[in-house]
Amino acid sequence: MLHIEDLQVELGEKVILKHIDLDIKIGETHALFGPNGSGKTSLLMTIMGYPQYKVVRGKIFFKDVDITELPINERAQLGIGMSYQRPPTIDGLKTRQIVQICGKDKVDVEALAGRVNFLDFMERDVNAGFSGGEIKRSELLQLMAQDADLMLFDEPESGVDIENIALVGETIAGLLQRNGEQYEQKIKTKMQRKIERTKMGLIITHTGYILDYVAADKGQVLFDGMLSCVSNPVEILKCIGKTGYEECVRCIV
Amino acid sequence: MHSIDELKERAEKASGKKALIGPDINLDEFEKAPVPHKYLADEDLCALPEEEEQELIMAGMDITQKERGGTYFQKDTTVVHCGTKQEGVEVIPIRRALEEHEWIRDYYWKLVKVDTDKYTAAAELDLHDGYVIRALPGSKSVYPVQACLYLEKEGLQQTVHNIIIAEEDSELHIITGCATSPHLKKGAHVGISEFFVKKNAKLSFTMIHNWAEDMVVRPRSVARVEAGGLFLNNYICMKPVKSLQMYPVTHLAGEDAVARFYSIIVGSPGSEYDIGGRIFLKKPGTRAEIVTRTISNGGDIIARGHLIGEVAGIKAHLECKGLILNGGIMRAIPELEGYVDGVEMSHEAAVGKIAQEEISYLMSRGLDEDDRGFLNVDIPGLPEQLKAEIDRAIEASDKDMM
Ligand SMILES: Nc1ncnc2c1ncn2[C@@H]1O[C@H](COP(=O)(O)OP(=O)(O)O)[C@@H](O)[C@H]1O
Ligand SMILES: [Mg+2]
Secondary structure: OEEEEEEEEEEOOEEEEEEEEEEEOOOOEEEEEOOOOOOHHHHHHHHHOOOOEEEEEEEEEEOOEEOOOOOHHHHHHHOEEEEOOOOOOEEEEEHHHHHHHHOOOOOOHHHHHHHOOOHHHOOOEEOOOOOHHHHHHHHHHHHHHHOOOEEEEEOOOOOOOHHHHHHHHHHHHHHOOOOHHHHHOOOOOHHHHHHHOOOEEEEEOOOOHHHHOOOOOEEEEEEOOEEEEEEOHHHHHHHHHHHHHHHHHHHHO | OHHHHHHHHHHHHHOOOOOOOOOOOOHHHOEOOOOOOOOOOHHHHHOOOHHHHHHHHHOOOOOOOOOOOEEEEEEOOEEEEEEEOOOOEEEEEHHHHHHHOHHHHHOOOOOOOOOOOHHHHHHHHOOOEOEEEEEOOOOEOOOOEEEEEEEOOOOEEEEEEEEEEEOOOOEEEEEEEEEEOOOOOEEEEEEEEEEEEOOOOEEEEEEEEEOOOEEEEEEEEEEEEOOOOEEEEEEEEOOOOOEEEEOOEEEEOOOOOEEEEEEEEEOOOOOEEEEOOEEEEOOOOOEEEEEEEEEOOOOEEEEEEEEEEOOOOEEEEEEEEEEEOOOOEEEEEEEEEEOOOOEEEEEEEEEEEOOHHHHHHHHOOOOOOOOOHHHOOOOOOOOHHHHHHHHHHHHHHHHHHO
C-alpha cells in the first residue's frame, strides 16, 4: 500500500504541497480532484520521484519501504507506474522499444498494442506528433507492459475523443482489475472482489467521465496544496458541480 | 623486388600528406622504436596480471582461448602470442608472412593505397607487425579467431598492417580488440587492414576499441567482396580517445555480394570521433547496409556514411541514429549516390538531444539513468557465441563507466 505522512513539497522556492496525508490500501483506487494549479500533477510527480519536487518534510512509504529518497527508476522497479498528461517526445526511440523496456522484454508487445489499437504507431518515435488521444493510448500501453502495482493517472481522459473514451476507460479499469466481466463473473460479492484485487490507483480527473468506467473507492480534493477532504467520489463531483471547489471544500470540512 | 622499392618510394613521397578529413596529427611526436616483450605461451596468457586481463576482456579477448579458433596478440611493437587451434585457419604475423610467403604480395597494399595519406605511408615506412588471418577454401570455423593489439609503452606510435582472407566458400569470424594498459595516457595507433572475401565466402569482423584519453587513432581499411560473398563489419567503441578518424571502404565487386556495417559508438567528454563507412555497389544483386548508433555522452561525434550504386538491381540502406546525452555534439552526414535507374537506396538519420525530462521519463519506465540498453542494435548473421561476446563487451564497458 501507499502511505504518505505530513508531506511538504517545494518546487523551486515555492511550497506547492502542504501537510499531505494519504493512504491507498491494496486494491483501492482513489480519484483526485482539484482546481487548476492546486498541485495535483505535483503530487503524482512527487510520488513517482521527480527530483525537482523537493520533499522538505514528511515521508512516503510504498509496500512498507520508505521511498522518500529513492530515485525514479527504483520506484518504478518497486511497482509504481504513471500515465502522464504531457509526456516528452523521445527522438530516436521507437514506441515498440519503450514498450519493450517497460515490459523488460518479457511481454507480447504486439498483443498489448492490439488491445489499445496502437499497432500502427509502434514504429514511430515515442510521442512524436501524437495527438492527445494517441498520447493517452501510448501511455496506457506502456503501463500495461510495465504491470505496476500502483498506477498514477494524470487526467487520462483529457484530449480523448468520444469514440476513444470508452477504450481508455475500459483499459484503465482492466489495469486496476476493475473491469466487469473479468471479475464480476467469478466473484460474487463486493467484499470478495476487494480482497482479490491487488492493484492500486490514483486518478486525477476534472470531468469525472472516467468514473463511469472505474468506480473509485474514494475521492480526494486537493485545494491550494492541501488535501481537503475524503469522501465518496460521486458525491464530491456533484458538490463541485453545484457550488464550485472553494465552497465544496468548505462544506465538507 | 622492383615493386617493393616502388612502395617505399611512394610512401616516402606521401609521408607528409594530410588526410582528407580529421584533425592532422604530428606523428613526429611519437616514438617508433621497437619495444621488446617476452613471448607468452598458452599458460602465460592465463597468468596475466589482473588489471591487464580486465583491459583485454573488455576488448573481447578470451585469455583462456577456450572458445577461440586462434589468437594473435601484439604488445606495443612485438608479437607476444600467435597460433591457431582450428584446422583450415592460418594466423601468421605479417612480417613473417612477408619474409616467408610469396603469395602475400598478391594482397599486401593491393586494396589500400600506400600513398593515401601520411598514415598509410607510416605503415609502410615504420611497420611494426600485424596479422594475416586466412581461412582456407571451404573451411568453416566454429569459434572466432581473436586478435588483440595492445599498447603499453607511453608515447609509442604502434603501426600495424593486417590482411584478412576468406577463401572461396569459407566461413571466418574474427573478433579484434584494441586496448591500452590502464596506466597509458598518450599514444598513437596506425592500422592498415585489407579484407578479401572471395566467392561465396562469409567473413564477420567485429572490432572493439578500448583506447585511452590521450590516444590518437587512424585506422585505414578497404575490403573487396566477390560474387556471393558476405562481409559483416561490426564496430564498437565506448571508451575515451583523443581523436579517432576512420572511413573504411568496401567494394562489392561480384554479383550478389553483401556488406553490412554496424557500429555502436558511445562518446566521452573531450573525445573526438569521426567515423564513416563507404560501400560501392558495383554489380547487380549486391546489397549494402550501414547502421550506426551513437550517444554523445559529452563527446564530439561525426558519423558519416556513403553508399554508391553503380548499376541497376542493387539495394542499399544507410541509417544513423544519434542521441545527445550529457552534452556533446553529434553530426550525421549521410550520402547516397545512384548512377543509374533501378537502384533502390534509402537513408534515415536522426539526431536527438535527450533532456533530463526524457531521461526521467525513461527512468519511470524502469530504465537506469545510464542504461544504454536502448542503444542495442541487433546485429544479424552472427553466430550466437559471438553475439554473446559483443553483449559481454558492451556490458563490461558499461559497468566500467559507472
Ligand atoms: N516548472 C514549474 N515551475 C514553477 N512553478 C510550477 C512549475 N510547474 C508547476 N508549477 C506551479 O506549481 C503549482 C502546482 O501545479 P500542478 O501540480 O501542475 O497543478 P495541477 O496539476 O493541479 O494543475 C502551480 O501553481 C503551478 O503554476
Ligand atoms: Mg496537472
